Amino acid sequence: MSTTTTQSLARGSRKRTRSCATGLRCHRCDLSYALEESVFACPQCGKGLDITYDYELAARRFEEVPRETRARNIWRFEELLPIVDASAQARVGSHGGYTPLIRADRLGAELGIANLYLKDDSTSRPSLSYKDRVVAMSVARLLELGRTEMGCVSTGNVGTAVASYAAKAGADAYVFYPNRLEDTKARACAAMGAKVCQVEGNYDEANRRCREVAESTGMEFANITLRPFYAEGAKTEAFEIVEQLEWKAPEHIITAAAGGTLSSRLHKGLGELQLLGLAETDSTRIHIAQPSGCNPISAAILAEEAEIRPITPETAAHSLAIGAPGDGYLVIDAVLKRGGTGGFASDPEIFAGVDLLAATEGLLTEPAGGTTVAVLHKMAAEGRFGADEVVVAIITGNGLKTLDDHPDKPWPAKIECELDAMLEALEELKSTAALRDRALEALAHR
Numbered sequence: 222m223s224t225t226t227t228q229s230l231a232r233g234s235r236k237r238t239r240s241c242a243t244g245l246r247c248h249r250c251d252l253s254y255a256l257e258e259s260v261f262a263c264p265q266c267g268k269g270l271d272i273t274y275d276y277e278l279a280a281r282r283f284e285e286v287p288r289e290t291r292a293r294n295i296w297r298f299e300e301l302l303p304i305v306d307a308s309a310q311a312r313v314g315s316h317g318g319y320t321p322l323i324r325a326d327r328l329g330a331e332l333g334i335a336n337l338y339l340k341d342d343s344t345s346r347p348s349l350s351y352k353d354r355v356v357a358m359s360v361a362r363l364l365e366l367g368r369t370e371m372g373c374v375s376t377g378n379v380g381t382a383v384a385s386y387a388a389k390a391g392a393d394a395y396v397f398y399p400n401r402l403e404d405t406k407a408r409a410c411a412a413m414g415a416k417v418c419q420v421e422g423n424y425d426e427a428n429r430r431c432r433e434v435a436e437s438t439g440m441e442f443a444n445i446t447l448r449p450f451y452a453e454g455a456k457t458e459a460f461e462i463v464e465q466l467e468w469k470a471p472e473h474i475i476t477a478a479a480g481g482t483l484s485s486r487l488h489k490g491l492g493e494l495q496l497l498g499l500a501e502t503d504s505t506r507i508h509i510a511q512p513s514g515c516n517p518i519s520a521a522i523l524a525e526e527a528e529i530r531p532i533t534p535e536t537a538a539h540s541l542a543i544g545a546p547g548d549g550y551l552v553i554d555a556v557l558k559r560g561g562t563g564g565f566a567s568d569p570e571i572f573a574g575v576d577l578l579a580a581t582e583g584l585l586t587e588p589a590g591g592t593t594v595a596v597l598h599k600m601a602a603e604g605r606f607g608a609d610e611v612v613v614a615i616i617t618g619n620g621l622k623t624l625d626d627h628p629d630k631p632w633p634a635k636i637e638c639e640l641d642a643m644l645e646a647l648e649e650l651k652s653t654a655a656l657r658d659r660a661l662e663a664l665a666h667r
């Protein structure tokens with residue numbers, strides 16, 4: 222990896238954002254690096270790097286601009302984001318972030334959760350998943366570095382986010398997909414002009430090779446060489462949730478976990494809100510949901526182990542199929558510190574989770590969101606949520622991208638355009654079981 226000082230950042234004349242980022246620091250050994258250095262893993266110990274901030278300055282700057290005047294987008298909390306070059310920030314655009322927080326009374330009633338909210342990243346812009354948040358930071362960083370080419374390795378949604386944001390920023394995107402994912406995701410990338418290839422290997426294998434590609438070509442990779450910046454984007458999820466609850470942090474947040482970026486940065490984001498005096502967040506628990514066929518983080522949490530034991534994934538929730546999660550050790554720390562837990566669900570339960578969310582709240586999510594709902598169902602059944610506690614479930618992706626993989630649906634048959642045929646069809650449709658009932662039955666039979 223290179224540690225050269227970047228040209229564009231070194232020029233002092235550029236207009237700066239209000240970012241209070243001060244540098245990079247190793248998660249393990251505390252060695253620090255200047256923000257200008259393009260270094261993504263600690264040269265000393267090999268662990269990932271974290272972005273550091275001047276929190277006193279951030280608290281002051283946060284006061285300077287009243288909340289009412291701040292745009293509701295990914296840059297709303299820019300003091301606590303790592304992008305310092307205002308033109309890079311502008312070129313990424315201001316359409317991402319600030320997804321709705323929806324009260325979910327009908328799903329809550331089925332699960333027995335009195336105060337349930339959904340943070341709906343299935344409607345995230347531009348590419349309909351939480352990955353828009355993290356990739357926005359990677360692409361902004363790419364522009365700060367004065368580069369115009371970006372690669373990524375993706376379980377599905379990083380690819381579509383990179384394709385979209387790169388196109389918007391005028392950069393070339395190269396997407397490496399593993400052997401198994403939903404076709405629609407790979408096609409959507411290509412449709413947005415990214416150069417896509419699928420390699421014969423699972424995500425963890427593809428990830429290792431992509432790191433070698435990055436090292437041998439010098440190409441920046443959204444979620445490898447730009448990872449410290451990528452990860453910071455996930456904090457916006459925590460900031461938005463707490464603000465949308467009128468600065469009252471929820472008692473519980475649950476999300477699906479794959480590489481562990483989102484769940485570990487929820488912890489960091491919550492901690493920063495507390496540091497800045499914006500909200501009391503110490504008692505917010507973070508829970509993670511994983512597929513039974515790929516649950517290395519949940520398994521470690523349940524066994525109270527500090528390190529992940531890598532596994533070979535076997536699940537239809539392709540966007541969660543990471544067997545050697547890079548940020549897994551940070552998630553374990555976050556969940557155990559906050560008194561949360563890890564859960565997992567089988568593939569049939571995951572699709573039942575997708576169905577239950579659809580049938581009760583009218584939201585079509587992908588298997589990752591179904592995993593969260595299925596685990597939420599188990600946790601509620603175990604009595605983990607108090608009657609006056611607020612629970613927020615993050616719906617991280619959109620089911621339109623994964624419909625072709627959804628099993629057992631009575632997809633419509635074509636009938637004749639004649640009154641008799643249509644009346645007969647209507648009678649038949651009325652006698653088929655409701656989606657909600659089928660979903661609940663599948664969740665109960667485990």
Ligand SMILES: *Cc1c(COP(=O)(O)O)cnc(C)c1O
Nearest residue numbers: 378479480481482483589617618
């Ligand atoms: C990537 C992804 C996740 C998990 O995110 P990590 O930060 O890798 O743990 C969850 N849901 C969806 C839809 C995703 O694409």
Ligand SMILES: [Zn+2]
Nearest residue numbers: 247250263266
């Ligand atoms: Zn280190």
